[in-house]
Amino acid sequence: MKKLIIFLFSFLFACNTSSYNAAYNDYYKYQQKYIEALLDNNKKAEILALKELIKCGKFLNFDTSNYEKKLKNLTPKNNIYSKYIKIHSLNPLKLTLPKNYKINHFIIKKNGYKEIFDIKNAITPKFITKKINNITLKIAQFNKNTVRIVFYAQKRFNLNYKISNNKLIAKITNKNPIKKANFLPINTSKKIIVIDPGHGGKDAGGIGLWGKKEKVAVLSIAKKTASILRKKGYIVYLTRTGDYFIPLKKRTHFANQKKADLFISIHCNIAPRHIKTPNGLEIYYLSPTRSERAIRVAKLENKEIKGLNYIDQRVILKFLNKDRIIDSHKLGIDIKNSILKNVRKKGFYLKDGGVRPAPFWVLVGTQMPSILIETGYLTNPRDAKNLFNPLFQWQMAKGIAEGIDNYFRKNP
Ligand SMILES: [Zn+2]
Secondary structure, three states, X not given: OHHHHHHHHHHXXXXXXXXXXXXXXXXXXXXXXXXXXXXXXXXXXXXXXXXXXXXXXXXXXXXXXXXXXXXXXXXXXXXXXXXXXXXXXXXXXXXXXXXXXXXXXXXXXXXXXXXXXXXXXXXXXXXXXXXXXXXXXXXXXXXXXXXXXXXXXXXXXXXXXXXXXXXXXXXXXXXXXXXXXXXXXXXXXXXXXXXXXXXXXXXXXXXXXXXXXHHHHHHXXXXXXXXXXXXXXXXXXXXXXXOOOOOHHHHHHHHHHOOOOEEEEEEEEOOOOOOOOOOOEXXXXXXXXXXXHHHHHHHHHOHHHOOOOHHHHHHHHHHHHHHHHHHHHHHHHXXXXXXXXXHHHOOOOOOEEEEEXXXXXXXXXXXXXXXXXXXXXXXXXXXXXXXXXXXXXXXXHHHHHHHHHHHHHHOO
């Protein structure tokens, strides 16, 4: 219902070209609407979204030729949708296959046990990762024409499947009992964490009360966090260990190169003078509204989807990111809760500013769950004092580390 209301709401209003900002926001909004329409196979919505997208794009001087082409091609002849598989349920897995499908089933016993179904001449409307007890089910677009379905586990399992009349039904028959998440030990030695102290060198970041510099506080907190995490057995890398400048792009690149499991960027907030002393902890994860630049960056990092056309790539990127966005959000919540618990335990006051989506550049382009922590406001007297107090910094660091533990306990 909520989805429907949002959907209707967004189409009641056309692209707002009253200001650059409004058009900019609407451009990305209609981009999302367009992708949703594509996935819902809703041509009417697709045409509507494209029209507004082109209107906004033209106002912003963006290159809209691709969208114009797509709008022109929206004729009834276009039968790409007949290739879509329909997913009815996941446990048991029930699918309706497209007309001219070919299916190939095989088992791989390297690094665990995988049962794979490759469905040729097919497109999946959704990318799915689901844990069914100890078995992971993944449905994804393997290449332009092939949907790959993988059942994966460390140990062998039994899968019964049946293919008839364009239907595939697959059911896992031996179930391993689920262990209670909270009692699972974490294998920290295999987890790689990149901690990113914001700013550095010529970029001081925010400058708060008494001339306190963000780059200094965040480096102290980051180093303390790293030392706690290392004691717990994690492999930890810092994007900088001293007072020098690193461009944003290099920070995320570094995390990707290190094949990090998590990327955590640490910052302090600054409030403009006319706003009355806001304070507290705020955590951000990358918002699902992705900009042109974000998509370009992500495209470079996702070379396996090169063979797909422009629009397909966007659809795939949206789903690749969707899982990561959900994970980042979960990570943000775990870290927020344990930071608040740890700093308050020692009598510090820290306001809970929540976990929110935002398009931070530093989080764009990372391939792992990523969050940005605004540890407090340097323009607020209490926060500013705390942020330079070593005890507070240690509690903050402990909180971040415990939050990471909690996250991995639930998402091993
Ligand atoms: Zn910052």
